[in-house]
Amino acid sequence: MVTKIIDGKQIAEAIRQQLKKEVAELSTQHIIPGLGVILVGDDPASRSYVTAKEKACGEMGIYSRDHRLSSDTTEEELIELVNSLNIDPAIHGILVQLPLPAHIDEKKVLETIVPEKDVDGFSPINVGRMVLGQKTFLPCTPHGVLKLLEYSNILTEGKHVVIVGRSNIVGKPLANMLIQKSSSGNATVTVCHSRTRDIGAMTRQADIVIAAVGSPALITKDMVKEGAVVIDVGVNRVTDPSRKRGFRLCGDVDFDSLVGHVSHLTPVPGGVGPLTITMLLFNTIESAKAAGE
Ligand code: NAP
Secondary structure, three states: OOOOEOOHHHHHHHHHHHHHHHHHHHOOOOOOOOEEEEEEEEOHHHHHHHHHHHHHHHHOOOOEEEEEEEEEEEHHHHHHHHHHHHHHOOOOOEOOOOOOOOOOOHHHHHHHHHHHHHOOOOOOHHHHHOOOOOOOOOHHHHHHHHHHHOOOOOOOOEEEEEOOOOOOOOHHHHHHHHHOOOOOOOOOEEEEEEOOOHHHHHHOOOOOEEEEEOOOOEEOOOOOOOEEEEEEEEEEEEEEEOOOOOOEEOOOOOHHHHHOOOOOOOOOOOOOHHEEEEEEEHHHHHHHHHHHH
């Protein structure tokens, strides 16, 4: 079987070209979408995510305001900053990069962001709206997965989707999106996690397997039926002395063994990743549009 490798960079670029037109249209109404980005501490992975997000904003014509705070920032100081962004008319979206240092209550900080600026879609109000199928900001990574499927002409209606992973940022919202009565939903969804007894028995039944675990090469060829679609959300660093930086990135799927066995497959990097930032830009622009109405 010929396996189509889904090019996430190309799909992200196609969406970004469309978004650029929307930003240009907004500028004729003197509206510049604005994103407030908060990073606490100096975790290298978080720093590189935040830098990538700010770069993407710059390329799109979105104003981004960078708040890089030291790791000893108090919860009160952080909440005060979020509150100031909540009422700042130049800011349409607020992004607090996770994880936060242990002394700060992540839940409390995220709940401080007003739902109208919660472009990550993590607040209980926006999650509730998503579950009810109401208009809201959809969490970026699961929304990106739906876009990958849509742009690859993979229909979900009537399909059995097996998601491995039940986190609040990927697995749970994705399962909810896929069961919505909508053109990007209407799937039958099974969600597996660390307490699932026989993951292979579940994934072998799937038309579409989505892995969001954080475990290198967990999904192997024998766990996937021939001709299935496989989306790999996982991003793992594995030691590789042959690389200058001493590691390489890989997903949760044993990529090489699935080539020739499945119909569609996403690579890591270059699959889901580029869509995550793109959908953040999408949400920020939607928020700016709503503020201008
Ligand atoms: P997470 O919060 O750590 O959740 C992992 C999930 O996998 C949990 O539900 C866990 O089950 C389950 N799990 C762990 N080991 C398992 C096993 N052996 N078998 C079955 N299920 C298992 O992770 P996350 O934030 O969802 O992220 C998942 C992966 O996606 C990570 O590699 C992350 O880096 C990546 N990611 C990528 C993007 C992107 O833009 N490409 C964005 C977000 C995340 P329990 O609930 O039972 O513990």
